[in-house]
Amino acid sequence: MPDKFVIRQSDKEMNKDEMNRTETAAETLETFISNPQTPLERKIYSMGPWFHNLHLPDGTQTAPNHPLGDFPLFKWKKISETIPERLKGWSVLDIGCNAGFYSFELAKRGANVTGIDLDGHYLKQARWAATQYNLDGRVRFRKMQIYDLVHSTNTYDMVLFMGVFYHLRYPLLALDIVTQKFKKLLLFQTLTMPGEEVVDPIEDLAIEKRDVMLSPGWPKMAFIENSLSGDATNWWAPNHSAVEAMLRSSGLKILKRPDHEVYLCTHSDIDEVGTYEPAELSSAAKSVHSMKID
Numbered sequence: 170m171p172d173k174f175v176i177r178q179s180d181k182e183m184n185k186d187e188m189n190r191t192e193t194a195a196e197t198l199e200t201f202i203s204n205p206q207t208p209l210e211r212k213i214y215s216m217g218p219w220f221h222n223l224h225l226p227d228g229t230q231t232a233p234n235h236p237l238g239d240f241p242l243f244k245w246k247k248i249s250e251t252i253p254e255r256l257k258g259w260s261v262l263d264i265g266c267n268a269g270f271y272s273f274e275l276a277k278r279g280a281n282v283t284g285i286d287l288d289g290h291y292l293k294q295a296r297w298a299a300t301q302y303n304l305d306g307r308v309r310f311r312k313m314q315i316y317d318l319v320h321s322t323n324t325y326d327m328v329l330f331m332g333v334f335y336h337l338r339y340p341l342l343a344l345d346i347v348t349q350k351f352k353k354l355l356l357f358q359t360l361t362m363p364g365e366e367v368v369d370p371i372e373d374l375a376i377e378k379r380d381v382m383l384s385p386g387w388p389k390m391a392f393i394e395n396s397l398s399g400d401a402t403n404w405w406a407p408n409h410s411a412v413e414a415m416l417r418s419s420g421l422k423i424l425k426r427p428d429h430e431v432y433l434c435t436h437s438d439i440d441e442v443g444t445y446e447p448a449e450l451s452s453a454a455k456s457v458h459s460m461k462i463d
Contacts, residue, residue, distance in 0.1 A: 200232045216294055221268035225301050231268070231294075241270045247428040248356065249274070252327075256280035259326040262350060264315055265333040269295035269308065276307040280327070284310045319346045327351060331358035331431070335405045341415060348419045348436075355421065355434040362391055362408040370414065388414035 199218035205211045213219070213231050222232035222240055232240075253259075257279030263272045266284030268291050276282045286292050292310050299305040315333065328351040334340050347355065366386035374381065381387060388411035397403035407415065412432065416423060421434040 198236050200235055202231065203234055216297065219268060219294065220291070221270040221294075223268060223270060223273070223298055225298070226303075231298075244428060244431075245271070245274055248431060251425050251427040251433050252278075252354070252356070254278060256327075259353075260324075262323075262325040262328045264328065264330050264347070266295060266310060267291045269298055269310065271329055271331070272308050272310075273298065273302055273304055275327075275329075276304045277302075280307070282308045283323075283325070284308065285313045285315075286310070287312065287314055315343045315346065318350055321350075323350070325351055327354040327356070329356045331356060334359040335407075336402045338404060340405055341419070344415060344419045348421060353435065354424075357412075357416065357432045357434055358428075358430050359412060360397075360403065360406050361412060361430050362389075362406045365409050367410045367413065370417075386410050 199220050201217040201219070202210055202213050205214040207229070209225070209227070209229050213229065217231075219232040219235075220240075222230050222235045222242065224230055224242065252275075255278060256275060259280040261272075261275050261280045261282045263269075263275070263282055263284040266272050266286050267288075269284055272282045272284040272295065284292075284295060286295075289312060292312055295308075295310045296305075299308050299310070315337070316339075328347055330344075330347050334343065334357070337343050364385055366384075368381075368384060368386035371381070382389070388408065390405050390407035390411050392405060393403050395401065397406070412430075413423065416432060416434055417437070420437050420439070422437045423432050423434055425433040427433055
């Protein structure tokens with residue numbers, strides 16, 4: 170589900186969306202707290218709608234009536250067991266941080282977290298929530314897009330790349346960039362097509378045998394030209410086989426699958442994986458960054 174930032178919209182369009190959130194929230198997975206009574210609840214309402222249901226220290230929730238349930242907490246419960254309990258001294262990058270749920274959970278374990286997102290509405294929520302948790306000293310939030318990372322010298326012990334991949338026009342470019350930015354762990358998630366079939370990779374497929382690509386387990390990614398589930402920012406839906414193949418091609422190996430569509434990865438032991446060159450990667454990212462989207 171789209172709990173991360175997207176690049177389909179320009180900043181101008183996002184500002185327009187900010188003004189229309191009250192009218193459109195009912196059509197999306199964002200929600201307002203209902204019947205606010207306390208000053209804190211009224212503050213939460215004024216900052217809505219919310220996509221992350223944060224449980225604040227006093228027990229107040231930011232989106233208790235979330236259409237998905239207690240999101241993202243129910244997902245975190247499945248993921249959290251695969252992440253070290255103690256992260257003191259770790260640096261973490263949360264790509265598409267939204268209101269900061271995952272950033273806060275990792276900061277609670279001792280990590281220093283940087284959350285990035287393109288949506289100023291979510292960043293405002295995240296910065297406010299950080300003060301509620303008294304975590305503003307260990308978490309910082311920045312407005313930037315994923316392609317900007319290629320021009321940064323910063324690296325992180327762990328990167329969360331969840332709920333973003335399928336919203337991107339250039340997903341493999343983004344994955345290659347992210348691969349260069351973590352040292353220990355990558356937590357990756359994407360929307361997928363149904364099916365768990367996997368075929369063994371073929372070293373060199375003969376051109377006359379391309380019909381094998383039609384088999385259920387062949388790595389493939391569906392392109393969504395218009396909209397999926399009312400969201401025009403959903404561009405891609407890879408199958409499970411394609412996710413595994415793309416991760417391998419970017420120099421990663423899968424350690425665990427803590428939840429459906431979620432992959433915990435580290436760097437592969439193979440010395441040479443993928444076909445891109447650093448100069449190509451930098452040039453491509455620079456080109457994307459400079460594009461104007463009308």
